[in-house]
Amino acid sequence: MVFCKREQRRDDACPIRRFKKNGRVNVAEREAHLLDIAEQVVEQYGFAGLTMDKIVNRCAYSKGTVYNHFSSKEDLITALCIRAMRTEMGYLNRALAFEGSSRERALAGHFAYQLYARLHPTLFMCVLSAKTPAVVEKTSPARMVQMQQLEQDILSLSTSLMQAAIAAGDLTVPAGVSPQQLMFAHWATAFGTSALLSAEASSNLKELDREQASLFNINLLLDGMGWRPLSGEHDYREVWHRIGQTLFKQELERLNSPQHAQENAR
Amino acid sequence: MVFCKREQRRDDACPIRRFKKNGRVNVAEREAHLLDIAEQVVEQYGFAGLTMDKIVNRCAYSKGTVYNHFSSKEDLITALCIRAMRTEMGYLNRALAFEGSSRERALAGHFAYQLYARLHPTLFMCVLSAKTPAVVEKTSPARMVQMQQLEQDILSLSTSLMQAAIAAGDLTVPAGVSPQQLMFAHWATAFGTSALLSAEASSNLKELDREQASLFNINLLLDGMGWRPLSGEHDYREVWHRIGQTLFKQELERLNSPQHAQENAR
DNA sequence: GAGTATGATTGACGATTCGTCAACTTGACG
DNA sequence: CGTCAAGTTGACGAATCGTCAATCATACTC
DSSP states (O other), X not given: OOSOGGGTOSSSOOOOOOOOSTTOOOHHHHHHXXXXXXXXXXXXXXXXXXXXXXXXXXXXXXXXXXXXXXXXXXXXXXXXXXXXXXXXXHHHHHHTTOOSOHHHHHHHHHHHHHHHHHHOHHHHHHHHHHTSHHHHTTSOHHHHHHHHHHHHHHHHHHHHHXXXXXXXXXXXXXXXOOHHHHHHHHHHHHHHHHHHHHHTSSGGGTTSOHHHHHHHHHHHHHHHHTOSSOTTXXXXXXXXXXXXXXXXXXXXXXXXXXXHHHHTOO | OOSOGGGTOSSSOOOOOOOOSTTOOOHHHHHHHHHHHHHHHHHHHOGGGOOHHHHHHHSSSOHHHHHHHOSSHHHHHHHHHHHHHHHHXXXXXXXXXXXXXXXXXXXXXXXXXXXXXXXXXXXXXXXXXXXXXXXXXXXXXXXXXXXXXXXXXXXXXXXXXXXXXXXXXXXXXXXXXOHHHHHHHHHHHHHHHHHHHHHTSSXXXXXXXXXXXHHHHHHHHHHHHTOSSOGGGXXXXXXXXHHHHHHOHHHHHHHHSHHHHHHTOO
């Protein structure tokens, strides 16, 4: 209420207009800008304080134009979720570059996922929110399929890691088990772990070593699959650490900097 | 829109009044009744269609009284989440009665969780929603601690299962690993699996054997922990089936009856 | 049994927020 | 310059939220 005077204007409403230049305005670019603003608003006011009016007042466009991009507030949240998943996929792609055994590379994938969840807590919360019925019910069908497509892409990307492991003989799929089944186990573990770590930021996880929880859970899963070398035969904590240092040094520094802690406080 | 005419009244507002009888009205009972109504409304209109006015119109109390119970719509959703967790705990308690090895009993616990998620999809969605920031932010502090307390209770209950396994020598906790860490792995796996199975009802899980997915994921986890007897040494599909037949026969029948399918359609 | 204090209950109401749409603006084209 | 399609606008109606001054039921006092 104290900050951001721009909220108050009502009569001095902004006369700036951005009509199509060079024959056509870049729709995707504008949508990205609107999502930037949405993120800022959430950052500042929380999800409960996210309103379309706040977004309209902060951008150079009118309500009608904003609604031209997003059919409803929930549609916008799903759009944020899609942005989150794109970000996630970016990290995931970088993880693929890690050199090592198949299991180490899988670990790199999970490292990427977990890092993204910690680095962009707001975006990750969008993914959680977008799985909520209240949001799903009001999301436009078009965006819904877009999200499912992207999810599918991420799953394929991860599946390729697993296929490589099978080909290399590090992982054996038991008879009667589909690769989908294995993939789903990965997904469920990664999602469950990150979701709970984010959502239960306070409360019931006080005595948990959050830093290691992801690695621990993933290792249990991979051991359960018999993905060699097993965690008893190899020091995966060292690998986990090395993944961070090799692929995500900058991001980890940002995560540990006091500045980032400040950004995410309150 | 066609159903439930009671929605429309406005002038003929209900004059029924339920003042305290015998000196004191039963607050808890009334709250339960309001939650019943809330569930019905969600069932009928979806989460997006849940409004306080609909609830007020369906009960014998005024808006003010309803708001005396729930400080906001989100507070009510969290209350539904608490109800969901109570239900869950009920199933869990029944699961404890299963006779068998420690791992079989743990499996019974997971069976209970998974069954509850499938049997009460709406309630389970409340749990998902209640982890969402938009809801958390508007939930009353009192109810928040109530939920955390209940969550804690459920965790303790589950931990007792694990402790028994350790005592029996079926499960060995590696050096440097806390029981909390193991418990969290259970929680994350169970939550992740059920949440994705519920939320991705359509879309990206088409080719998955949903029936067996829970058991499969849990078995991977338990094998990873080295919880004996391992799944290679024992037919846990049979056990899974037996758990259902022994402890939850009625519920399973209800789940498979065409009537239930109808209830949950559209 | 009349009077009164207490606390629960009520529903009309102000405030927000959502999403729409008729009117308007712009640039392209003939 | 007139016209047209496409894009933009913001005032507005509708829906919903949450509040609160007035009202009512009960218990208690005298």
